[in-house]
Each structure stands twice: as C-alpha cells, then as structure tokens.
Amino acid sequence: MSESELLSAPAPTAMNYEIRPKPAGTSDAEVGGELLEVAMGPHHPSTHGVFRMDVVLDGEQVVKLKPVFGYLHRNHEKIAENTTYLASMPYTDRLDYLCSMTNNWAYALSVERLTGLIPPERAEYIRVITAELTRLVNHTCLIGFLLQDMGALGTPLMYAFRQRELILDLFESLSGSRMMCNYMRFGGCRADLPAGWLEQAAQVVGGYGQFLDEFQALISENEILVARSQGVGVLPAELAINSSITGPMLRASGVNFDLRKADRYGIYDRFPFRVPLGDHGDVYDRYMIRLLEMRESVKILEQALREIPAGPIIDPKAKIRGFRPKAGEAYGRIECPKGELGFYLISDGSPNPYRYRVRPPSLINLTVLEDMCLGQTVADAVIILGSVDIVLGEVDR
Amino acid sequence: MLGEGIIKGMAETARNFLGSYHDAARLTTVEFPEDKIPAKESARNFPFLVHDGEDAMQGLRCVACQICEKECPPKCIFIIKDTNKKPDYVGKLQFQPKVFDIDVSVCMSCQICVEVCPFDAIKMDTDFELGGSDRFGGLLLNKRRLAKPNSYYHTIHPTEAAEVDGRLAAEKAKVEAKAKADAEAKAKAAAAAAAAKAAAQTTPPVVASTPAAVVTPAK
Amino acid sequence: MIADLLNGIGLLLWRVVSDQPDAKGALLPVLPAVLQPVVSAVLSVAPIIGVFASLFALTTLLERKGLGRIQNRLGPNRVGPFGILQPAADGLKMLTKEDIIPRSADKVVHFLAPVCLAVPTLLAFAVLPYGRNLVPLDLDAGLLFFFAVGASTELSIFMAGWSSRNKYSLLGAMRAIAQMISYEIPLIVSSVTVVMMTGTLSPMHIVEHQAGFIWGFIPHWYVLTPWGFAGFVIFTIASLAESNRSPFDLPEAESELIAGHLTEYSGFKYALFFLAEYLGMFAISGLGVTLFLGGWHAPLPGLEWIPSFVWFFGKLVSMVFLFIWIRGTVPRLRVDQLLNLAWKFLLPLALINLVVAAVWHFTAVWTFPGALVVRWLLGAALIGGPYVLLGSALSGAKKNTLRVYRYAT
Amino acid sequence: MQLHHYLLFSALLFAVGLAGALTRRNAILVLIGVELMLNAANLNFIAFWRFLPEAPAMHGLLFVLFTIAVAAAEAAVGLALIIAIYRHYRSTQVDDLRSLHG
Amino acid sequence: MATDSPYLLITVFLVAAAGFALAPLAMAFAWARLFSPQKSGPEKNAVYECGLQSRGDAWVRFRSEYYLYGIIFLIFDVETIFLLPFAVAFTGLPVGAFLAMIVFLLLLVEGLVWAWRKGILTWA
Amino acid sequence: MDEGLRNELSKQGVFTTKLTDLYNWGRKNSVWPLQFGLACCAIEMIAASMARYDLARFGAEVFRPSPRQADLMIVAGTVTKKMAPQVVRLYNQMPEPKYVIAMGACAISGGPFKQGYNVLKGVDRFIPVDIHIPGCPPRPEALIHAFMLLQQKIAAQTFTGAGRPRFLDPAGPSEFPVPEFGAHDLVPPNNPAIWRAPKVQRAES
Amino acid sequence: MEIPFAILTALTLVSALAAMSLRNLVHCALCLALTLAGLAALYLQLGAQFAGFAQILVYVGAVAILVVFAILLTNRGDQAAATRAPARSWVTGAGIAVAVFAVLARVILTSSLATGHPMVDRGSPTVKDLGMQLMTQYVLPLEVIGLLLTAATLGAVIIALPEKKTPAAAAPNH
Amino acid sequence: METLEQIQARLTAEFPAARLERVANESAAGQPSLVVDHAHGQAIARWLRDDPALRLDYCSNVTGVDWLPLETSTKTRVKKVVDGVEKEVEETVKSVRPGYLEAVYHLYSMSLRHGPVILRLRTADRAVGAPVPSLTPVWRGAEFQEREIYDLFGIVFEGHPDLRRLLMWEGYQDHPMRKDYAEPDDYEYEPTPHDEVLEKAGKHAAAEVRP
Numbered sequence A: 001m002s003e004s005e006l007l008s009a010p011a012p013t014a015m016n017y018e019i020r021p022k023p024a025g026t027s028d029a030e031v032g033g034e035l036l037e038v039a040m041g042p043h044h045p046s047t048h049g050v051f052r053m054d055v056v057l058d059g060e061q062v063v064k065l066k067p068v069f070g071y072l073h074r075n076h077e078k079i080a081e082n083t084t085y086l087a088s089m090p091y092t093d094r095l096d097y098l099c100s101m102t103n104n105w106a107y108a109l110s111v112e113r114l115t116g117l118i119p120p121e122r123a124e125y126i127r128v129i130t131a132e133l134t135r136l137v138n139h140t141c142l143i144g145f146l147l148q149d150m151g152a153l154g155t156p157l158m159y160a161f162r163q164r165e166l167i168l169d170l171f172e173s174l175s176g177s178r179m180m181c182n183y184m185r186f187g188g189c190r191a192d193l194p195a196g197w198l199e200q201a202a203q204v205v206g207g208y209g210q211f212l213d214e215f216q217a218l219i220s221e222n223e224i225l226v227a228r229s230q231g232v233g234v235l236p237a238e239l240a241i242n243s244s245i246t247g248p249m250l251r252a253s254g255v256n257f258d259l260r261k262a263d264r265y266g267i268y269d270r271f272p273f274r275v276p277l278g279d280h281g282d283v284y285d286r287y288m289i290r291l292l293e294m295r296e297s298v299k300i301l302e303q304a305l306r307e308i309p310a311g312p313i314i315d316p317k318a319k320i321r322g323f324r325p326k327a328g329e330a331y332g333r334i335e336c337p338k339g340e341l342g343f344y345l346i347s348d349g350s351p352n353p354y355r356y357r358v359r360p361p362s363l364i365n366l367t368v369l370e371d372m373c374l375g376q377t378v379a380d381a382v383i384i385l386g387s388v389d390i391v392l393g394e395v396d397r
Numbered sequence B: 001m002l003g004e005g006i007i008k009g010m011a012e013t014a015r016n017f018l019g020s021y022h023d024a025a026r027l028t029t030v031e032f033p034e035d036k037i038p039a040k041e042s043a044r045n046f047p048f049l050v051h052d053g054e055d056a057m058q059g060l061r062c063v064a065c066q067i068c069e070k071e072c073p074p075k076c077i078f079i080i081k082d083t084n085k086k087p088d089y090v091g092k093l094q095f096q097p098k099v100f101d102i103d104v105s106v107c108m109s110c111q112i113c114v115e116v117c118p119f120d121a122i123k124m125d126t127d128f129e130l131g132g133s134d135r136f137g138g139l140l141l142n143k144r145r146l147a148k149p150n151s152y153y154h155t156i157h158p159t160e161a162a163e164v165d166g167r168l169a170a171e172k173a174k175v176e177a178k179a180k181a182d183a184e185a186k187a188k189a190a191a192a193a194a195a196a197k198a199a200a201q202t203t204p205p206v207v208a209s210t211p212a213a214v215v216t217p218a219k
Numbered sequence C: 001m002i003a004d005l006l007n008g009i010g011l012l013l014w015r016v017v018s019d020q021p022d023a024k025g026a027l028l029p030v031l032p033a034v035l036q037p038v039v040s041a042v043l044s045v046a047p048i049i050g051v052f053a054s055l056f057a058l059t060t061l062l063e064r065k066g067l068g069r070i071q072n073r074l075g076p077n078r079v080g081p082f083g084i085l086q087p088a089a090d091g092l093k094m095l096t097k098e099d100i101i102p103r104s105a106d107k108v109v110h111f112l113a114p115v116c117l118a119v120p121t122l123l124a125f126a127v128l129p130y131g132r133n134l135v136p137l138d139l140d141a142g143l144l145f146f147f148a149v150g151a152s153t154e155l156s157i158f159m160a161g162w163s164s165r166n167k168y169s170l171l172g173a174m175r176a177i178a179q180m181i182s183y184e185i186p187l188i189v190s191s192v193t194v195v196m197m198t199g200t201l202s203p204m205h206i207v208e209h210q211a212g213f214i215w216g217f218i219p220h221w222y223v224l225t226p227w228g229f230a231g232f233v234i235f236t237i238a239s240l241a242e243s244n245r246s247p248f249d250l251p252e253a254e255s256e257l258i259a260g261h262l263t264e265y266s267g268f269k270y271a272l273f274f275l276a277e278y279l280g281m282f283a284i285s286g287l288g289v290t291l292f293l294g295g296w297h298a299p300l301p302g303l304e305w306i307p308s309f310v311w312f313f314g315k316l317v318s319m320v321f322l323f324i325w326i327r328g329t330v331p332r333l334r335v336d337q338l339l340n341l342a343w344k345f346l347l348p349l350a351l352i353n354l355v356v357a358a359v360w361h362f363t364a365v366w367t368f369p370g371a372l373v374v375r376w377l378l379g380a381a382l383i384g385g386p387y388v389l390l391g392s393a394l395s396g397a398k399k400n401t402l403r404v405y406r407y408a409t
Numbered sequence D: 001m002q003l004h005h006y007l008l009f010s011a012l013l014f015a016v017g018l019a020g021a022l023t024r025r026n027a028i029l030v031l032i033g034v035e036l037m038l039n040a041a042n043l044n045f046i047a048f049w050r051f052l053p054e055a056p057a058m059h060g061l062l063f064v065l066f067t068i069a070v071a072a073a074e075a076a077v078g079l080a081l082i083i084a085i086y087r088h089y090r091s092t093q094v095d096d097l098r099s100l101h102g
Numbered sequence E: 001m002a003t004d005s006p007y008l009l010i011t012v013f014l015v016a017a018a019g020f021a022l023a024p025l026a027m028a029f030a031w032a033r034l035f036s037p038q039k040s041g042p043e044k045n046a047v048y049e050c051g052l053q054s055r056g057d058a059w060v061r062f063r064s065e066y067y068l069y070g071i072i073f074l075i076f077d078v079e080t081i082f083l084l085p086f087a088v089a090f091t092g093l094p095v096g097a098f099l100a101m102i103v104f105l106l107l108l109v110e111g112l113v114w115a116w117r118k119g120i121l122t123w124a
Numbered sequence F: 001m002d003e004g005l006r007n008e009l010s011k012q013g014v015f016t017t018k019l020t021d022l023y024n025w026g027r028k029n030s031v032w033p034l035q036f037g038l039a040c041c042a043i044e045m046i047a048a049s050m051a052r053y054d055l056a057r058f059g060a061e062v063f064r065p066s067p068r069q070a071d072l073m074i075v076a077g078t079v080t081k082k083m084a085p086q087v088v089r090l091y092n093q094m095p096e097p098k099y100v101i102a103m104g105a106c107a108i109s110g111g112p113f114k115q116g117y118n119v120l121k122g123v124d125r126f127i128p129v130d131i132h133i134p135g136c137p138p139r140p141e142a143l144i145h146a147f148m149l150l151q152q153k154i155a156a157q158t159f160t161g162a163g164r165p166r167f168l169d170p171a172g173p174s175e176f177p178v179p180e181f182g183a184h185d186l187v188p189p190n191n192p193a194i195w196r197a198p199k200v201q202r203a204e205s
Numbered sequence G: 001m002e003i004p005f006a007i008l009t010a011l012t013l014v015s016a017l018a019a020m021s022l023r024n025l026v027h028c029a030l031c032l033a034l035t036l037a038g039l040a041a042l043y044l045q046l047g048a049q050f051a052g053f054a055q056i057l058v059y060v061g062a063v064a065i066l067v068v069f070a071i072l073l074t075n076r077g078d079q080a081a082a083t084r085a086p087a088r089s090w091v092t093g094a095g096i097a098v099a100v101f102a103v104l105a106r107v108i109l110t111s112s113l114a115t116g117h118p119m120v121d122r123g124s125p126t127v128k129d130l131g132m133q134l135m136t137q138y139v140l141p142l143e144v145i146g147l148l149l150t151a152a153t154l155g156a157v158i159i160a161l162p163e164k165k166t167p168a169a170a171a172p173n174h
Numbered sequence H: 001m002e003t004l005e006q007i008q009a010r011l012t013a014e015f016p017a018a019r020l021e022r023v024a025n026e027s028a029a030g031q032p033s034l035v036v037d038h039a040h041g042q043a044i045a046r047w048l049r050d051d052p053a054l055r056l057d058y059c060s061n062v063t064g065v066d067w068l069p070l071e072t073s074t075k076t077r078v079k080k081v082v083d084g085v086e087k088e089v090e091e092t093v094k095s096v097r098p099g100y101l102e103a104v105y106h107l108y109s110m111s112l113r114h115g116p117v118i119l120r121l122r123t124a125d126r127a128v129g130a131p132v133p134s135l136t137p138v139w140r141g142a143e144f145q146e147r148e149i150y151d152l153f154g155i156v157f158e159g160h161p162d163l164r165r166l167l168m169w170e171g172y173q174d175h176p177m178r179k180d181y182a183e184p185d186d187y188e189y190e191p192t193p194h195d196e197v198l199e200k201a202g203k204h205a206a207a208e209v210r211p
Ligand code: SF4
Pocket: B061, B062, B063, B064, B065, B066, B067, B068, B069, B079, B116, B117, B118, B119, B120, B121, B122
C-alpha cells in the first residue's frame, strides 16, 4: 500500500448539526411488516461488555437504536471524591481496563496541572513508552474484537491476544501487574525500569512490524472484511467534530486532530511521527487507521527506547503521603488509544478532590452510534459498535 | 481477483497450523497446572506481612501504625493495635497489631499499602491460587495467614528484598551506632572529646544507596 | 447355526474390506427368508448411522483441536488420552442436562424440530457410494433424492426458530431459510454438469464414470476438468452455506443473534441440532467427493489395493478439514452479501458452467494432438472470464477496494 | 391395490381441499386448499399412468412434472397476490376483502 | 448391493433415523424423570432476551425481505426438475435439444436478469 | 475382598457409585461457560481462553452465548445494582446442573467499588456461588485453578442423600427471585434464603 | 402393498385435514408440507420415482417455504385464533365438498375405466427415458413452461413488490 | 488565543445584556472560566462556536459540580456609634453563600487548535430540577454528558432533545453525585469497616448479635 504524504491536512470545521440528521434509508412502517423491538445486551456476545442497544428492527434493518448505559456504572467519580488523590490512581486503571497506563498518565497529568509538579526527563520517556505500548495493546485487541464481531471464529482475536501477552509481560515486569499497572505517580513514575527491560521491550517492539504484516495477510485484504466494512457506518467529519468525537474514530473521518500533536503534552514533540487520516469515515477506515497508527507507534517506540536517558524518575517535590493540592481546578487531557481522555479536578485544599470528573472518550464517541447505524442491518450495527472501540468501564465509569 | 484475499488468509492460518507443531512461537500454550510461567520479580497479587526470625507473631515488622489501613483505597485492611509495646528490629519499643485482617475479597492489589508503609512491614505476595468455595472464612486473611518470613520475601522478590534488607540494616546500624554513641557518651560523660571521636570512627561506613526500584516514601 | 452366523459375519467383513461385491450376500442366506430383506436393510443402515455418529464425535474433537492449532494453542487434551474422550463427556453431560422449553413456545413444534432436522439429514446418507461395492441404495434418481431430503431440512430450521418464540430465533430462522434456498440452486446446478457428463443421476454410476487415469497417472476426476473445477468450487461454497458453516453461519451468528434459531434449545435437543448440522456437512461433503473427487477411487494407480472406502472417507475428512480451515480463517458475511453472492455470482456462474460443460462434451470429438490441453484452456477461459467479470461486478458494485491513506505530520 | 383406491383417495383429498377453500376465511388457507386440490389431481395422473395400459409410456409422468410447474407458478402468483392485497387492505381475511370491495 | 425394494431400505432408514434421534431424547427424559428433577419456573422458562424481560412478542408480522427471493427460488427450483432429466439425457441428445434447453434456461435467466436490473436482488 | 462383601456391595451401591462416577465425570469434563463478561475481569477471562493459557485444554472453550446451553456462569467483573437483576435472570435461565464462579474482587464482594452506591456487594447475595477467586483481576491461571477446583467439587458430589447438590434435590430451588429496581436500591437488597451475613470472626494474635 | 398404502393415505389425509382446520396458520403450513410429502410417498409407491422426489423438492422445499413467508408477512403467528368463528357458512362449504366427493366417488366407482385394472408393469422408467422424451417430444411444452415460469416470476415479483421498490423508483439506481 | 478577558470584552460588546462573570483559578493550570447567564447561554455558545477568531467547535468536556452552601465569616472593622461615641469596632460578618449546582463546559477548537475556554452555567439554587439551558443544540457532544449531569446531579437542561437518566435506572429517585447524597444501607457484612462504614456496619453487627 503506497502512502501519500499530506502536510498538515486542514481540519474541516463543524457544521451546524442543530437538528438531528434525518436517518437515511429507513422505510416507513406502512410498507414493511411490524417492527421488532429487540434488546441487544446487556448480555450479548457482541457488545464488549454490558452495553445494551435497544434496537427496533424492520426485518433486518435498524430503524431505531437507543444505547442504554449504566450497567457498569461503578461510581468511580463518587468514590474518588471520598478518597485521596493517590488512592484514585489504581481506580483509573479500571476505567478503560485495556489501557491502564494511559489512564494513569491522564490522571497524573491533570494532577500535575493542578499542582505544578514536573516529571523528570526519564519519567517522560517511560510515560511515552508505556503509553505507546498501551496503544499497541488496545488497537491490537480492538481489531481482534472487531473481527470477532464480524464473525471470524476467534483466530484474529487469538493472534491479537498472543501479541498482547508479550506486552503484558513487559507491563508486569515493570509494574507488577498485567492489567492494572497503577504505575504513574504525580510528578513521575512509581518504579524504575528493571534490568533488561529495555532490551526486552525493544525485542517486542521489533517483532511488532512482522506481526502487523502477518495480520495484514491474514485478514486485511479478505474480501469479506472489505465487503462487510466498507461504506458501513459512515461518519461525516462535520458531525464527528460537532459530536466531540475523538481518537482514531475522528481521524478515520478525515479530521486531523491528535492531541499528541495538538497539545504536545509530555515530550511528544520530539518524535517525528505521522497521523494517518481516513477519507470515508466508515468501519474499514476506522479499522485501517488503527493498523496504521500502530505502525507509527512502533516508530515512536523505537526512537524512545533508543533515546531514553538515565536519571531520576520522579519530581523530588512529589509527596506520597499528605498530598494536598492548593485550592483551584484543572482540566488535563491526553490522547489515549480511544480518544481524548480528560480529568477535571477541583481541589478545595483538602486531601480529597472536591470534584473529580473523567471525560470518557468511549461514552462520548457513542453519541453518533445511532446516526451511524440507522438504515443498516443488525449485523452492521454490531460491527459499527465494534469499530467505535468502547470499554464499558470507561463508558459507565 | 475475488478470492485472493481469502486464500492469502488461509495460507496464513495454514502456516500457523503447521507451525504449531515445530515452532514455539506458534504454540504459545503453557499447560498451567503442570507448567507455570515463572512469576515476574515485581509481580504482585495480595499483601503479606513480613516477619523476621522464627516466630511469626513475635517477629512481625508491623508496628500497627495504621497508615496502610488509612491509605488503602478500598479500605480492606483492618487493624487493632495491641496495648503493650515490644521492641522492633532496631530495638525501639513499638506497638504490635493485635488484629491485622486483610479482606482479599476486596483487595485490589494496588500495592499502595506497601508504598506507604514506613516500616517495610507489608509486601506483595505473588501467590494467586487462593480460590475456594468459602467466601467468608477463606478470604478474610488474618495475621497468621498473612505473616510470612523474610526468607520467603527473598525468594519472590530477591532484588527488592535485598534492597530492603540493606536499607534496614543501614538504619539499624545507624540507630545502633547512635545508641552506642549515646551510651558511651553517657558513660564517659567526663571523658575527653577524643574518646568520643574514636567511638564515632568505629561506626561502619554506611552506604545508603537509595534503591531505584522502590520509591522511598517521604518519611 | 451360530457358527454359520459368525462365519457369515466374518465373510461379510472380509468382503467389505476387500471391496468385493455383494457383501451382505455373505450373511443373508444364513438367515430365515422372511427376515432377509429387513436384515439386509438394517445391515445397510446400522453401519452408516454408527460410522457417521462416531465420525461426528471425532470431528467435533478434531475441529476443536485443529482450530486450536490454527490459533497457536493446544485444544482439548485432558479428557482421556489426547482428549479423545472429550466428545463422550460432552455427550454424557448433554444427556443429563435439564431440558428447558420456554413457556410461550409452541411446544410440539419445538420438540419436533430437531427430530425433523436429524431424520432427513440421515436419510441423505442412503444414496452415497462409500466404496466400490458399498452403496446402500442405488436409486436411479439418487441425486434428486439427496437434494429432496436436503430441501426438507429447511422447514425444520424454520420450525426451530419460529416455535421458540424468541426474537433472535425468528431472525435466525428467517436467515437460515433465505440462505438455504438461495444456495440450493447453485448447488444443484453445479452438480448438473456432472450429470450431463455421466448421463445418470445415480451416484454410484457417477463414481464409476470417474474411474481410470488420463495419461496413466492423472485420475479421471471431474475436479480436474475446467467445468468440474468450477463446479467443485461453486459446490463447495454452496455446501458451506447449506450446512451453515462459517463464513455462512449467519443463522446462528453469535455476535448478532446469540445462537439464532438454537437460542432456546438446551440439553440433548441442542445436541441433536449440533449433530444434524455436522451430519449434514458430512453428507454434503460426501456428495462433493462423489461428484467431483472421484468418490472412492484411489488418487494414483497402484493404490487400488487399499480398500475403496478408505479413500472415500479420506476424501470426506479432507473436505471437512477444508471446512474447518475456512472456519478458522474468515469472518462472516452479511445477509445481503450472502444473497448477492448466491444470486449474482454463483448462480450465473453455475449456469455458464453448464455451457462450458456442453462445450467440453461437444469438443470431445477433437482428436488432434494436444486436443485435451486446448479443450482445457478453452474451458478455463470460458469459465474464468465470467468469474473475473462477475467477481469484479460483485465487489466493484460498491467500489470495494483496498485504499490508500493519507498522513498528516 | 387398484386404480379406484387411488382415485377415491384423490377425490377425498380434493374434497378436503375444497372444503377448506370454501370454509376458511384466510386467503392463505384458501390457497392451501387449492394446492391440495391440484395435488389430488396430480395423483390421478400418476395413478392413471400406472394402471391404464393404454396410456403412453411417459406421458403421465411428464404431465405431472408440468403440473407441478404450473402449480408452483400458481402458488407463487397466488401468494404474491395475497401479499399485495394484504398490503392494500391490511387483511388477508376473505370476507374483509369482500366487504371492502363494497 | 441393491435391496429388493429400494423403498424398504428407505423405510428402515427412516425408522432407524427417527429412532436414532428419539432414543437419546427418551434417555434424557428418563434420566430427568429418574434422577434429576425437572424444575421449571416462570423466570426459567421465560423467553431469553439478553437477560432482560422480553418485551413484545416475537411472533410479529415479520417483514421479510426474503420473500422475493423465495419466489425466484421457487421458479428456479421448478427449473431444476426439468434440468435434471435433460442433463441425464444430454449425452444422447443432439445439439438442437441442447439449444432448446438453453432457450428454456435463458427464459428463466431473463427473469433473473430482469429482477436484478430492477433492483429486486439488491437487498434493503 | 471376600465374596460376601462383594455381593453386598454390588447389591447395595456399586451400581450407583459407578453411575455417579460416570455422571460426575461427564459433567466435570464438559463444563461450558456462559459467554458473559461484566468488566475488567472479563478480559482476563478471555485471556484465560486464549492461546497462552488455553482453557480449551479442559474442554471448556465452548463459550455459549445462550444461557440455555451453558453450564457455568463465570461472573467476571463488577455486578452493579443495575445489572444484578439481569445476572440473576440469566442464572435462572440456565438449565440444571449449573455452577457459578465469582471471578474477581468485584464479583465476590463488590471489591474496590464496594463503597459505590450502584455496586452490589457480592453476587452471592442473589445467586449461590460455587467458587470464589480473589484478585483484581485474578490472573488467568487463577481462573484455571478455580476451574479445577470446580471440577474437584463436581467430582465429589454425591447422587443421593442429604449431601447431594441442590439440583438433584426435588425440594431445592432452581431459580431465585429476581430483585426489582426500587427508588433508592434494589428491592430486596439481598436474597435472605441464600445469603446471610455471618458474624466476623476475628482471630486475635 | 395394502399396508403401506393404508398408512400413507391415512397420514396424508389426516395431515390434509389438519392443514385445513388448524387454527395456527404456521401449523397449517407445516401440515401442508406433511401432506405433500405423503403424496410424494404415494408417487414413489406407484413407481414414479422422479415425480415423487421432484414433488418433495418443489413442494416441501419451496412452496411450503413460500407459504410460510407469506404467512409471516401477513399474519401474526396465532392471529387466526382470534378470528376463528367461521363467517361463511361452514355448513355450506362442507356440504358442497361432501357433495363433490359423492359425485366423484360415484363416477369413479361406476366407471369401467377405474375399476378392475391391475397395475401395469411399466418396468421402472429411468430418468434418462424421461429426459429423452422431454427433450424430443415435449420440447414445445417445455418452452411454454419456461415462458410460463418467467411470466410467473415477473408477475409475482411485480405484484408482491413493496411500493417503495417499484421498478420506476428503483430503476435510477441501476 | 485571546485571553478570557478579551473574550469577555468582545462578548459584552456583542451581548450587552448578558451577565458575565469571570472566575479566577488559583491552581498551576491557571484555567479561568466564565459564568454565563441562562438567558444568553445558548446564544453565547453559538457565538463562541461560530466566531472566526475563536471557532470553538469542539465541546470537550461537560460536567456538573455541586456547591454546598458555604458559610464564610469575615472580620471587618466598622465605624459604629456606640454610646454616642464613634468607635472602630471589629465585627464578624457571617455570610452564607447559597448553594448552587453548576454545569461546566470545556471548549476547544479543533480547527484552530486552541483552548480551553471554560463556560459555567449555574442554577439558582440546589433544588432538584433547577434548570439551566442545554448546549446540546450547539454541540451534540454534550448530549450524553448533560444527560449524565441530569442523572447524577439533578440539573434540568432546558432544550435538551432527550433528557432521561443515563446511568441509573428509570424510577431511581436520587442524584448520587450530590454532596448530600445518602447511600442505601447494605453494610450487612463488613469485615474491615472504617469511619462512617463502621457506624453503618455496626448497626448490622448489633442486629446480628441480638437474637
Ligand atoms: S503501614 Fe506498615 S507498619 Fe503501619 S500498620 Fe501498615 S503494615 Fe503495619
């Protein structure tokens, strides 16, 4: 696949979507049969957890779709407001439980915004490395799940998880836990890299390109995949912007917006990586954008693993116990694999945050789910949902 | 041409199928109960209490300061202080926990208790085979079940344990030296300053290398 | 008497193994005359059911292990040596499992559906030639019989889905019917080419027509002719669809319809569906083997001493393995694509294939040297052209292409 | 067995179909009745072919095939009609249709 | 190995197949009667719908896009019963007969092509 | 073994013993889990069925999407109050014999989220749990370990007598009341028939 | 000969009666399928192998399916139950049917044609013979049938086509 | 990007009737915000979105905050005539800032890549169902988030197309993210109770002991 470079593609601006777009292609009930109201979820093999879509079907066609949330509403924000800043860190792991590292980072970043702590150089590198590894894990798993939804019998998912295990091994030897890393701290990281970790990481990252090639051969050119996903669930760029869609989903609609470039948080301006953009905004684009993003992540990782300096890993001003930020508020956000993950914190000077709010990309990306699904078939609705990439822990919090 | 992609994909699966017979990378299964993936050094599952010496209950490092109890995010530690003190590893008189329960059915394995404990008394275990049918009795671990010797700590986290031991030894040495110095100073209150200087020189050089792997909490 | 019987059984087995005709004739004379026809029928029926039921058990296990291997893992290996007892355990459990019939379901139809599915599926085995002299029933219209019983399974699936009174079941059942009726036509039409060449509907004769070798080593199987190859491909695709196998497993599409028409079935009724599905797959693969892969003929001269049924079952298992392999690789089609594939691709192709077969037949009079090659190329061109055209029409209708992506830096 | 057994049976089937077609209100059932009658006729063809020595060797069979074809076409068109009517009048009850026609 | 009457074998096969299907069901039933009491309840025997209480009936007037396919299928199914005798006789037939069949097929194909062109085969 | 004893045995119970063994063997080796994940733990459950851990070795990779064909419900993740009625209903809709593994802190007790207003403090408040796996999330190996514990438990079950499992007892319930959504909480907040809060036993020193 | 005949006719007749009298339309359709299958068995019994199998293929495999589609498209599953009361005179209908049967039976029983014929041994006509006959003597009817089928397709499709898909509306897309 | 002062100045010019109030932020982030009155909420939002210099087309985050009534006491020196003599007296003035609920919007621009501009909409009081205007018609991205605020805080968004509970079930009556929310009591088994949980669990333990 040849790649045409495009310097800073201009982002289209939001159109007025003040009126909900009229669903296209729905038939009037008079012609068809009776409408079939089907609840898909909360226990449904497709829905990535306890998500529920109340679907109204005309034959196989979706004429109405209402997402129902809250089946995994675990009161994260309330708990966080009743506990210390540090104690919320392990809870952020459980937000988007595929991406604990980036969640940690987003939270740490927000607290750093609030308090002015500055992570040292080495910590910033570790953060980039772990965040990009997380992106690899997330995108790999997502693609596996998406293909599972599309009816592939486990094989892509198995290959994805085979690869995931390699990265989880890295996370485990770094942080002690496979999934719930609880690794970052305000002003740095919790533990330094163990001996040999960088070499091991380099090896995993080095093998990733080959895995992506294999995956490409396995499925990307498969006619069924192409037929199933192209032209399905199209999301126009204007609607995407107006609906606050972020992450690969937004970029698949052709909007050039990546917080790693836009906010240049951390040390991302040191890495010359590119942002792949889709032109159609359909499921196939969302799938391919993630594949291509992984290749960029691999490049970032290779550079970061090469350049990581020695040094301390945490701001010496950081305190573990008795941490009380000054009164004030801060909103910090990073580009997590699913989109913009933000934390909004209000401090009243006590050890607990007065208000603790997570801006969940998964939830907000679902805003346009109905628009994308109307007029499509049930089977499409399932893969459209799959291509949004949600994790219920984050949707419902 | 139609079908090309499918055939490519089938070639890929065929490669994996055949590879599974000779290539370890294509047969990644570890047959669990018989073979086990070696635990990573930093792996953590549930906390345990480190004790020194033979007697678990006597040698607990925990001084029931209840910091961990307060900081544990899901509040799954429960401590009742004992009323009488006993000397700790540096010989200082400290409280002991009368009750030290951890409800592992709640514990989120976050390691925050370990991080905040100023006495290196609580550490993370790697054992995960705790499943069972008894929820109430089986998963509320008491002091006895939590106590594990330092040697065990060494086997599961050798690097970290060595660092901790080093640090503790250093502290102990420092305290001892100070105590000794104090004692000597008291005994030889009238003695010359030279004698005191000589006593200080006997103190072994302390290299308190701050361990890189463990963030020492601000004490 | 007993000795005669044992003798007869021994002779029967020997005749089967050594491919001799009239195996049952070895045993029948021993028996009283009244019993003879019935026993003869039982002798044909019992082994078929037995063999295919065991093959079913074996296949479920092999499928799970094979899929495991494809997916970098081991698959069931702990129940009995190499997991060989896994199917037994599953069966035992299914037998003792509670059977739930939904309250609002149509209970009679709900009960009848699995039986109505299993019976015709088994009947289809009656006309397959398993070996040189092993055909239970040589019907003049055998092929039609096969298709007829195959066609009657559609209603059973509808019965299952409708009677459950479950939304997913109903959707699944409707999909199943649409799918099965759509692929039935390509299935039949692609087999018609073989009938044209052999001039018979009897599977036994069809196999006999494929005896011999071209140039002494290329077996005279129809799959090796251009029309036969095309027919085989169409047949395989259609039979995947007819047996609801991935990528045509829409009726029980897990990620969409829970378990489709099977959603409300538990206990052994569910197992029966499972069984019938696999038996259907064996039957249709068996037919594919018979029509295109030379049935029980050995692939190379000099291998005829191996009992012919070994070849048949070997080919059958290879077909099944192909099905498993496909299942381990591809995602599922969507309903409209499924129908498009049947009506706009397979059916036209199958019809064109009839012409190709006719051309093959009418050019058989060519005798110049290399005529075979010329005919082959001609046939390949005649079928390959439409294949490419229809294929690109099918995927090009919506401009489905591999895309080039742009980057922002 | 003799010819008249088959013929009688076929007549019985015909009568059942007729009775259904006349008494049932649902148009689809009426159509089912008609199908039954057609099939009863089909049985006659085969029976005649089987029993009458004068019948030409194959005609009965071919006739049956043709009847099957015609009946199938009839079923297709009939059911299509029912659906079209349903779409128009929201009912498949024969009486409703009659009353709607005025 | 042909049996005297082919239908005897089919009948026996039919009976055996039915027995094969019913026997385990009977066994399962017997097991349930003897040992494992069947317990039904309003919840257990309610229709499954993703863990929710099912709302509305599944037996609705189902808009089936498939109906039109059904019609075309019926016609082609009928076609096959003419195609098969033709195919059997094909080797003994002159080219003319083959052409006649082609005409017959083309007639049907015309219907198919017509349906295709009119978008009937374009689903939803 | 002398003759008399053998006769006695064969008269009495060897047949039932054999039958029980066979029955238990079949059940324990064919445990098909319900495809059912609630939260983070579900990912580890999936991981347990993936290549590295391969639950399939035990014949348990047949994750059935419909409760009608499942034997085992792995409650993997947080059961919220909003989800609890659905969980109970799904459990009810599974045919007997059925088993439950509560995987992870959340499923056992509400885990880290137990202080939340919408989190059920343990799924055993409404359905009987066979095996609990602590951990957050438990490692995939821990799930396999628990699975083997479940197999042991099944193998030890008797056929008759007072100790027989619930589903063999005609009086034992096979479905449990589904809680309703109330104005502030689930109604009732737990099922007193199967869940009673014990008094905490504190071992001192 | 008698016993199979008796069983088959009884089965067929009962299911035909059921098909005409059951309340649930889907049940009717299923019984219809059974009736037709029974008839097919009778064909087989009469030695018309090809016709018997063709009957199953076409009727059980296709017509019954089509009927089911039509039922699902126009009726709720058990709607017929609600409107059970026969509006037309049940008696009249049944009376006419009985009368027709009486007339037919009388004709059959009195006709010399119908009684007293033993089964003619026609050998077993092979499909090949059938095909030969079809493609030589019956080419014209074949083409007519082809025409008829095509006309039926077009007609049925046009009739059944939902308004939104009328050719005029659908044409511009293609 | 313009500072918030500049934006406020332009807004005042554009909407002279609007009451705008700037809220300072002491934290290191230094993200001040703008309180907007209900009457002009939507118009201002639309203006912010469409203004070519700002183009705040992206409404990143919407959230609610519950501010309890705040009692502040300030000491002031007041000149008072005490016994006819004017004296300077120190007086403590207790002022209660009434509680209110707040919806906070973080706005960014995707096309110009700047932000955030933070808008706040305040309800008149803490009553359940106190309204603020919905900004979903301006940014659809606010749709679910406003529903969530409605669910958890009880703010009613006027003009929201589909204001239902998002996370809790229909029929639930509380708004659990409010600071004064009282949880249902299900502390029957608490082996490791602390603080308030200890109290609640204690009740059950006592009940358990009682026969
Ligand atoms: S913080 Fe350490 S010393 Fe203090 S109570 Fe906890 S374990 Fe014991």
